[in-house]
Amino acid sequence: MKLVLATRNKGKIAEIKKLVSDLSQVELVSLDDFQNLPDIAETGKTFKENALIKAKEIASFTGHWALADDSGLVVDYLQGAPGVYSARFSGEQATDEQNNAKLLALLKDVPWEKRQAKFVCVIAICNPKGQCYTLEGECKGYIALEPKGTYGFGYDPVFFVPAYGKTMAELEPEIKNQISHRAMALKQLKPLLRQMLKRSEGQTYNIH
Numbered sequence: 067m068k069l070v071l072a073t074r075n076k077g078k079i080a081e082i083k084k085l086v087s088d089l090s091q092v093e094l095v096s097l098d099d100f101q102n103l104p105d106i107a108e109t110g111k112t113f114k115e116n117a118l119i120k121a122k123e124i125a126s127f128t129g130h131w132a133l134a135d136d137s138g139l140v141v142d143y144l145q146g147a148p149g150v151y152s153a154r155f156s157g158e159q160a161t162d163e164q165n166n167a168k169l170l171a172l173l174k175d176v177p178w179e180k181r182q183a184k185f186v187c188v189i190a191i192c193n194p195k196g197q198c199y200t201l202e203g204e205c206k207g208y209i210a211l212e213p214k215g216t217y218g219f220g221y222d223p224v225f226f227v228p229a230y231g232k233t234m235a236e237l238e239p240e241i242k243n244q245i246s247h248r249a250m251a252l253k254q255l256k257p258l259l260r261q262m263l264k265r266s267e268g269q270t271y272n273i274h
């Protein structure tokens with residue numbers, strides 16, 4: 067089965083490829099294999115809505131199953147912000163560094179016990195007819211006092227993982243891939259694929 071990875075984020079692409087590498091039924095294809103792809107507006111109010119928008123549009127455009135990832139950081143002290151706006155937290159063309167700087171500034175002088183946060187990831191997998199499944203994962207932690215580490219991407223340098231006493235960006239990719247929100251969501255992909263392949267024989271799908 068061909069599966070198009072419907073994301074432009076290089077950090078996500080590297081992680082997803084690793085996390086699904088043992089799925090022998092799946093041939094992963096990237097967006098670079100297609101031309102004139104539509105620009106997709108992430109207009110949803112939830113991670114799930116956005117993941118479905120991205121996966122449906124790419125599946126319908128390419129004619130293959132597509133897998134999209136919508137993810138972000140949810141900070142308790144900021145009433146859940148930046149949430150679905152994580153990529154655009156400090157503006158449309160925001161860099162990871164700018165987003166991290168804005169976050170740390172908003173949490174300046176906020177005590178440790180009030181710095182709780184979680185990473186959330188929703189994976190949507192859709193076929194060209196618009197029939198979809200979604201998988202969700204979370205990873206809990208704290209917003210660090212300063213950025214640390216160079217692994218990973220996005221908010222990893224400012225996300226402190228209590229079980230390791232380090233930021234996500236200080237953890238080797240192999241460790242991140244065992245504990246991350248994305249790993250938790252993708253862990254459910256193998257049983258789902260098995261179920262999907264079985265169902266597709268009988269042409270019935272579980273539609274979201």
Ligand SMILES: O=P(O)(O)OP(=O)(O)OP(=O)(O)OC[C@H]1O[C@@H](n2cnc3c(O)ncnc32)[C@H](O)[C@@H]1O
Pocket residue numbers: 072073074075078108135136137138139152153162185218219220221222246248
């Ligand atoms: O929409 P696509 O093309 O997949 O790529 P994107 O970067 O725009 O991705 P999102 O819309 O899902 O925005 C998620 C943002 O949340 C952050 N994020 C998601 N997963 C992360 C992770 O594992 N570590 C650190 N930051 C992460 C990161 O800054 C992303 O830009």
Ligand SMILES: [Mg+2]
Pocket residue numbers: 108153
């Ligand atoms: Mg995006």
